[in-house]
Amino acid sequence: MKRFDYIKSDDPYLVTNSGARIDAGALCEHGQAAVFVALFGNLLSQPDESTRRDTIMPRCVLAQLFGAIHAQILHEEGEAALQAFRDDTDSHVQASLTALQEMRAQARDCCEAGFRTGGSEHTCGRSEAAQ
Template sequence: MTTVQPNPYSPYATADPRVRHLFPTLFGPPEAGALLPTGCRDLAVVPDEPQEIVPPAEQLPAGVCPGCAAALRGLVVFDSRPVAACRNCDGETRHNQLCAVCRADAHELWVATRVAAVPPPAPLSSLGPFQVLGGPIRSTRDAFCEHGDFAFLGRLHVQPLQGDQERTTLDLILPRCYLAKVFGAVLAVVDEDPNPQAQDRFAVTVTEAQASVRHTLQQRATRDENGTQP
């Protein structure tokens, strides 16, 4: 018996990445590279060379998703996951806070960004050592990670310490899931710092930033409820 490989990777796919998924179609093969619904009611990327399988297909290759195989044979595959609002468009979804349409759109953008001939940014090391002078942090729903978490944008004002380089800025986009790792690492470092002034300064800054971001989110929620524009 032949064995098939799992579907290509996408950060916006929700199907089990360990198995090969099948795509129900009515009019010819699905578009290669697209993120589409599978027989097991998840989302996966269509391989570059999809193979047609005609029901009932009792003998399937090894490595095929059991749920997709059941759907191919006419069995009903139930989806018991709770329905939630899509974080991006407010539509209904069972795909971890991002609906299928928004995930497909994000997947297309991700593919285009990966394959585009974009020159790499200048390495951070080209600045040499620098002093961070602070900068604003705000939340946005224009950028989100594979889990559907919205991101925080930080603009750091930095002053290079070597040569005659002028002050510049560094823009950071940190999804909430990744920011949690950063925050955990920062807490560990602060806990090991014996300087009580550093502890107090850290606590005060965290409290101020938390209050500022909460105020911004509350203002945005109020505008959304009233249907007004910022």
């Protein structure tokens, strides 16, 4: 992983929102499913041009990234700041898990049609009789 000290921020992409989904079709060299990460934001030089950047991040790269972030918070801000970040992350785990469980219970997590119709219509081959 590149050390951030050595990376110059030249017109950075300012991320204002994000979404993630485990992509079972994209495996890293360790055989783990990668993560599709969508970033929403704009270039610093183009504040009125919001765009979406789709990325695929191998899980091992994500682990490196999170490790580097945790280390920097610990190094620069101390234990309490790192614990606060971990607590914040855990609360997002719970919120996302609840949303995922609700979507599965409503048969909305298999395809876009299922998602948009509240589980009554599907383009994934799932029939209502199978529910």
